[in-house]
Amino acid sequence: MTAKADGGAMKGGAPRAVWFTSGTDPRIVSARSAAQSLARESRAPHLVWNPYVGEVVQLVPMTRAGGLLDELVGREGRVCVQIMVVGSSRDPFTDGPLKSLDSIMSWLDSWGVARRWPAGPPLPSPQAYHSPRNRRKWAQGGHFGYSQVPGAGGPDPGGIDIRKITGPETPVAEIPRPRVPPDAGAGVTPLMARRLTLPGTAAGPAAGSTPEPASSRF
Numbered sequence: 001m002t003a004k005a006d007g008g009a010m011k012g013g014a015p016r017a018v019w020f021t022s023g024t025d026p027r028i029v030s031a032r033s034a035a036q037s038l039a040r041e042s043r044a045p046h047l048v049w050n051p052y053v054g055e056v057v058q059l060v061p062m063t064r065a066g067g068l069l070d071e072l073v074g075r076e077g078r079v080c081v082q083i084m085v086v087g088s089s090r091d092p093f094t095d096g097p098l099k100s101l102d103s104i105m106s107w108l109d110s111w112g113v114a115r116r117w118p119a120g121p122p123l124p125s126p127q128a129y130h131s132p133r134n135r136r137k138w139a140q141g142g143h144f145g146y147s148q149v150p151g152a153g154g155p156d157p158g159g160i161d162i163r164k165i166t167g168p169e170t171p172v173a174e175i176p177r178p179r180v181p182p183d184a185g186a187g188v189t190p191l192m193a194r195r196l197t198l199p200g201t202a203a204g205p206a207a208g209s210t211p212e213p214a215s216s217r218f
Contacts, residue, residue, distance in 0.1 A: 001035050001057050003044035007065030007074045014141025015112040017081040018149060019122075019165075020045065020068060021093065021157045026052035026086040034086050035059055043067045045082035047104070052086070054099030062111055070151050077141060079111050089125040089158035098164060105166070114141055115166040119148040124159030 022034050031050040035057040038044050044059040045066045060066050065074045066082035074080055083104070087093035109115070118137040122128060122145030131147040138150050143166060146156035163170045 001059050003039045003059040005042045005067065006044060006060045007067050007071055010063065010065060010078060011075045013077045014139065015079045016077050016141045017083060017108055017113045017143050018146055019157045020082065020084045020146045021087045021089045022084055023088055024086055026050045029086050031055040031057045031086055034084065045084040048084045049104065050086040051093050051098045052096060056100050069149060073149060073151055081108060081113065085157060089155045092158050092160045094161040094164040115170060116142040117162050118142050119144055121162050121172065122147050122157060122160060125155035128155035128158065
């Protein structure tokens with residue numbers, strides 16, 4: 001299904017793929033229906049995938065940018081594949097059927113998208129709204145959730161199991177902690193923190209000490 005508009009020409013750089021969710025039930029909404037809605041809104045991704053039934057629709061050629069990301073970010077990379085999964089960020093799609101995933105991954109492999117997640121596993125919703133969006137990690141290429149893209153504001157795709165997407169040998173980095181407001185710890189002194197230790201448990205390290213290192217068509 002060819003979209004009438006896309007995000008423009010790519011600018012070059014490390015290939016990457018970005019995973020989104022539509023906020024709809026894959027048992028009810030088809031990939032074609034979701035694709036038509038996005039195309040009407042001039043927000044066409046490269047692929048729309050319904051993992052419940054395995055339906056895949058392509059709207060944009062790989063050599064062009066999709067329409068779901070900011071124009072500048074979405075054009076970064078030799079390819080920046082935007083994949084809209086019919087599903088919800090609150091109900092990780094990796095918990096259900098993943099029909100046609102092998103075909104999608106082989107297609108991404110052929111375009112040089114490395115099977116790694118530089119920013120680690122995406123956070124679950126609603127914590128994902130406060131995910132770090134590190135530009136240095138983005139520059140490495142690979143796979144990202146929309147919540148990990150610089151300048152993004154949504155929680156997609158939620159707390160998915162990245163190894164079910166890129167394989168059991170995918171390195172699983174520590175899940176990033178959401179940003180904490182600067183005044184979140186205001187008013188708590190080291191003495192007060194020590195008093196919060198539960199009875200019968202060993203006290204932690206003293207405050208201030210250093211912990212020990214631990215083709216273009218689908």
